[in-house]
Amino acid sequence: MRAKLLFPTREIAQQYYLPLIYTACRTCYSELEPDDIFERASSGRVATEKQQDLIRRVIESGHGSTIEHIVFTFAISGVTRTLSHQLVRHRAGVAFDQQSQRYLDYKRPSYMVPGTLQDASADLRDRFTAEMDDSLRFYGELLEAGIPGEDARFVMPNATRTNLIMTANLRALIHMSGLRLCTMAQWEIRRLFQLIRHEVFGVSPFLGSFLAPKCVPLGYCDEDRNRDEHCPIRPHKDNVLAAWAEKRTAAKAAGRELPTV
Numbered sequence: 001m002r003a004k005l006l007f008p009t010r011e012i013a014q015q016y017y018l019p020l021i022y023t024a025c026r027t028c029y030s031e032l033e034p035d036d037i038f039e040r041a042s043s044g045r046v047a048t049e050k051q052q053d054l055i056r057r058v059i060e061s062g063h064g065s066t067i068e069h070i071v072f073t074f075a076i077s078g079v080t081r082t083l084s085h086q087l088v089r090h091r092a093g094v095a096f097d098q099q100s101q102r103y104l105d106y107k108r109p110s111y112m113v114p115g116t117l118q119d120a121s122a123d124l125r126d127r128f129t130a131e132m133d134d135s136l137r138f139y140g141e142l143l144e145a146g147i148p149g150e151d152a153r154f155v156m157p158n159a160t161r162t163n164l165i166m167t168a169n170l171r172a173l174i175h176m177s178g179l180r181l182c183t184m185a186q187w188e189i190r191r192l193f194q195l196i197r198h199e200v201f202g203v204s205p206f207l208g209s210f211l212a213p214k215c216v217p218l219g220y221c222d223e224d225r226n227r228d229e230h231c232p233i234r235p236h237k238d239n240v241l242a243a244w245a246e247k248r249t250a251a252k253a254a255g256r257e258l259p260t261v
C-alpha cells in the first residue's frame, strides 16, 4: 500500500498554506482587507508563531470553515476494494477518482493477503490464496470468453487491489483522520491514514499535528466498543461523566450547586 502526497509540495505548503488559513481567520476580526492580511502573512511581517497560535486556537474552537481553504491531494495505490469502499463513504470536502473495474480489463489483477492470514496455519493461508487465484483466473477466462469487464468483475474478491486519487480539504482530512486513526477503525484504513499523516507531516509538521484520533481533540473516547478502556489513549466518556457526577455530588455536599446542563 502506498499514499503519496502529490500536492502541495513543501515549498507551496510553507509559502501559502499557513498564510491562507491565517488570512481566513484574521478576516473575521480585522478591518484590513483579506489581500492585505495575506500579503503581511506571506511576506513574513506576521511571525509564523503568531499565525500558528491563532490557527491552533481557531481549529480547537471548531471554526472549521477557515481550514477548508487548503487542500491535499494523495495518490493512493495498492489498497484493497475493502478499504476503498470504506474510504469513499466520506462525502463532505473530499473528492475521489478510482481505477475502474468496468473500463479496465485487468491483465494481472492482484490481491492482498491480510496479516492474520499470513500468520495463520499453512493450510488456511494456502486455501485463501487458492480461492483468490481461482477467482482471478476465472475472471480472465470470462474476459477471454467475451464477457464484458463490467460483468466479469463480479467474481473479483474484496481483497483485489485498487488505486485512487483523493483530494481533501484540511477540515475533511482532520475529520477523516479522527475516525480512521482511531484504534476502533479497520487495520488497513488505519494504516492508510498513518501514511497520510506522515505525508502531511513531511510538508508541514504544524498542520500534520492536527491529524489525530478523534479522542485527542475531544479529550475523551466516545466509542461504545471501548467502554472497557482497552484502548488507553483517552478515558472513556462514561468514566469522565462519572468523575463529573462525583465532583457535582461533592460540591453539593459542600453547599455549592454545579450547573447540570
Ligand SMILES: Cc1cc2nc3c(=O)[nH]c(=O)nc-3n(C[C@H](O)[C@H](O)[C@H](O)COP(=O)(O)OP(=O)(O)OC[C@H]3O[C@@H](n4cnc5c(N)ncnc54)[C@H](O)[C@@H]3O)c2cc1C
Pocket (backbone or CB within 6 Å): 089, 090, 091, 092, 172, 175, 179, 180, 184, 185, 186
Ligand atoms: C469504525 C467505523 C466503523 C464503521 N462501520 C460502519 C458500518 O458497519 N456500516 C456502515 O454503513 N458504515 C460504517 N462506517 C461508516 C460511517 O458510518 C460513515 O459513513 C463514514 O465514516 C463517513 O463518516 P461521516 O459521515 O462522518 O463523514 P463525511 O461524509 O466525511 O462527513 C463529514 C461530516 O459532515 C457532515 N455531513 C456530511 N454529509 C452530511 C449530510 N448529508 N447531512 C448532514 N451532515 C452531513 C457530518 O457532520 C459528517 O460527520 C464506519 C465508520 C467507522 C469509522
